[in-house]
Amino acid sequence: xxxxxxxxxxxxxxxxxxxxxxxxxxxxxxxxxxxxxxxxxxxxxxxxxxxxxxxxxxxxxxxxxxxxxxxxxxxxxxxxxxxxxxxxxxxxxxxxxxxxxxxxxxxxxxxxxxxxxxxxxxxxxxxxxxxxxxxxxxxxxxxxxxxxxxxxxxxxxxxxxxxxx
Numbered sequence: 001x002x003x004x005x006x007x008x009x010x011x012x013x014x015x016x017x018x019x020x021x022x023x024x025x026x027x028x029x030x031x032x033x034x035x036x037x038x039x040x041x042x043x044x045x046x047x048x049x050x051x052x053x054x055x056x057x058x059x060x061x062x063x064x065x066x067x068x069x070x071x072x073x074x075x076x077x078x079x080x081x082x083x084x085x086x087x088x089x090x091x092x093x094x095x096x097x098x099x100x101x102x103x104x105x106x107x108x109x110x111x112x113x114x115x116x117x118x119x120x121x122x123x124x125x126x127x128x129x130x131x132x133x134x135x136x137x138x139x140x141x142x143x144x145x146x147x148x149x150x151x152x153x154x155x156x157x158x159x160x161x162x163x164x165x
Contacts, residue, residue: 008155011162016107018092018099020155025092025099028155031117032092036085038120039078051119053077081116084109111159118152125149 006019018025042049053074057066087109091100102110121127125145136146 007158007162009159009162011165012101014104016102016104016159016162018102020092020099022093022097024151024155028114028117028152029090029092031152032085032088032113035113035117035120036082036089039081039085042078048120048123051123052081052116081112084112088113107159107163111156111163114152114156114159118149118156121145121149121152 008018008020008024010017010019020028038046038048039052053070055066056069056073057063088102088106091102091106091110122131125142127149131149133146133150136143140146
């Protein structure tokens, strides 16, 4: 008998069921912990944070404007990301085999955190618009990281679908 497909995230009223295997949830939970550590002790020179705190002004002559924007907004953006991580800290591992249920607020924080992990990993891998996992050979030294990036993209895609209803 064929097993029916269950989306990794599905909406049920105002809540969201996480249907990932416990190992997948544990992996995401570990990545969230790593993201928190990266954000808790930020290094301005750390390129991994580039996509988390992108420039607001892109023109060559606007560097002073962008410096001012970063000075005014970076702390708020950082606080928002850490607050979201606090909201979902440990939630993914709370239900043994059966996945947890997230509230609307937790789902919003989960989306932000999951996308944050993807942005950091995408920066490390230099993933661009034309990224295709099929272009990465099994012998590539970072094949696992590329597969992780695609897994996170898949979970994020289904999460957005669930939120959109």
